[in-house]
Amino acid sequence: MLKKIVFGILSLLLLLIGGFVVYVQLNWDKTYDIPYPDLQVSNDSTVIERGKYLVHGPAHCSNCHVGSVAEMIQADAGEDIPLKGGAEFPLGPIGTIYPRNLTPDPTTGIGRYTDAEIFRMMRHAVKPDGTATLSVLMPFWDMADEDLIAVVSYLRSLAPVNNEVKENDWSFMGKAVRVLASSFQPIENPTPYPKAPPMSATIERGEYLSRYVANCVGCHTARDQMTFEAIGPEYGGGMEFEPWPEYALAVGGDPELWTRTPNITPHPNSALSKFKNVAEWKARFRQGRTISISQMHWGPFSRMTDEDLEAIYLYLSSLEPQDYDPGELIFKK
Ligand code: HEC
Ligand code: HEC
Numbered sequence: 666m667l668k669k670i671v672f673g674i675l676s677l678l679l680l681l682i683g684g685f686v687v688y689v690q691l692n693w694d695k696t697y698d699i700p701y702p703d704l705q706v707s708n709d710s711t712v713i714e715r716g717k718y719l720v721h722g723p724a725h726c727s728n729c730h731v732g733s734v735a736e737m738i739q740a741d742a743g744e745d746i747p748l749k750g751g752a753e754f755p756l757g758p759i760g761t762i763y764p765r766n767l768t769p770d771p772t773t774g775i776g777r778y779t780d781a782e783i784f785r786m787m788r789h790a791v792k793p794d795g796t797a798t799l800s801v802l803m804p805f806w807d808m809a810d811e812d813l814i815a816v817v818s819y820l821r822s823l824a825p826v827n828n829e830v831k832e833n834d835w836s837f838m839g840k841a842v843r844v845l846a847s848s849f850q851p852i853e854n855p856t857p858y859p860k861a862p863p864m865s866a867t868i869e870r871g872e873y874l875s876r877y878v879a880n881c882v883g884c885h886t887a888r889d890q891m892t893f894e895a896i897g898p899e900y901g902g903g904m905e906f907e908p909w910p911e912y913a914l915a916v917g918g919d920p921e922l923w924t925r926t927p928n929i930t931p932h933p934n935s936a937l938s939k940f941k942n943v944a945e946w947k948a949r950f951r952q953g954r955t956i957s958i959s960q961m962h963w964g965p966f967s968r969m970t971d972e973d974l975e976a977i978y979l980y981l982s983s984l985e986p987q988d989y990d991p992g993e994l995i996f997k998k
Pocket of ligand 2: 994
């Protein structure tokens with residue numbers, strides 16, 4: 666009798682696991698039928714200039730879409746590195762992904778895509794091939810039309826570079842996460858800003874940048890290590906980054922160190938409160954990176970305008986203080 670029960674339970678478990686494996690294998694790379702945004706690129710030089718500022722400044726595309734870790738370091742330092750993609754982004758146990766070639770090359774870059782396909786990627790986190798991407802990497806879905814148009818118009822104006830980027834490599838766990846986690850689902854109903862707030866020191870401009878362009882909220886909120894879903898208060902800090910040995914060694918850092926983001930709400934113990942006024946805040950950003958292994962895109966952020974840096978400061982200072990202590994920012998596990 667007991668044998669039969671044990672056998673029964675084991676068979677059921679096997680069936681469930683088998684079913685799950687099949688389910689993941691069938692669905693991890695499924696395509697989504699999400700409509701294309703009705704936006705068109707422009708050849709206007711002021712639009713392209715605006716896009717250039719966003720790509721190399723607050724939206725920091727220029728720090729990720731390069732060819733190697735060495736180029737990421739050069740881009741952060743302000744060198745104009747072609748956005749040819751290919752650097753290896755390790756995502757721990759879930760796999761490795763590669764930022765793609767954003768130059769207009771017709772066989773390996775965005776020359777392969779229609780404007781609509783690129784706009785859909787930005788607004789719905791659905792790649793040109795119809796599969797979903799990890800939306801927290803590029804949380805630009807609520808950027809206003811005019812800024813999205815500016816960004817894509819600038820990309821279209823770049824010199825094409827032929828560079829074939831490797832396919833992403835997902836472990837079984839990565840495939841399962843892609844099927845189950847909300848961070849890998851398309852953004853079906855974005856609520857884009859109707860108009861980009863003008864570039865001046867206002868709370869509204871600061872919120873727009875912090876949420877939808879510069880992704881301060883993405884990194885400065887504690888998130889689950891596997892699914893990237895928020896597990897702490899917004900801007901309270903506490904997101905942890907695994908060591909990235911290749912990067913750490915390239916900047917002369919310790920390849921075993923983890924990093925964690927600080928609280929940037931106006932709590933007395935937060936990183937925001939270290940700055941007594943907006944002048945000190947701006948001076949910190951102009952200085953750029955001080956911790957070599959930091960994931961923060963200090964270079965592009967250091968090149969933001971005075972107005973944009975002031976706007977972010979005003980906005981963060983207007984938030985509800987979060988009594989949340991993320992702990993040591995640099996640590997070993
Ligand atoms: C934090 C790093 C990072 C930043 C910042 C970033 N990207 Fe990406 N991007 C990636 C990665 C990684 C992929 C590949 C994602 C995938 O395959 O699921 C990607 C894919 C893309 C794709 C899809 C291209 C294709 O061939 O499938 C487009 C378009 C794109 N990014 C545009 C941008 C633009 C425009 C910006 C700035 C406004 C930007 N990205 C900022 C990392 C980044
Ligand atoms: C890719 C992740 C990431 C993004 C995006 C990001 N940060 Fe950070 N930030 C970090 C990490 C990691 C640290 C801790 C290491 C360091 O100080 O560089 C940090 C540190 C800071 C500090 C403390 C600096 C100091 O000198 O003590 C401030 C202030 C800050 N971030 C503000 C921002 C603002 C504002 C934005 C958006 C414009 C932003 N961060 C976007 C990861 C990020």
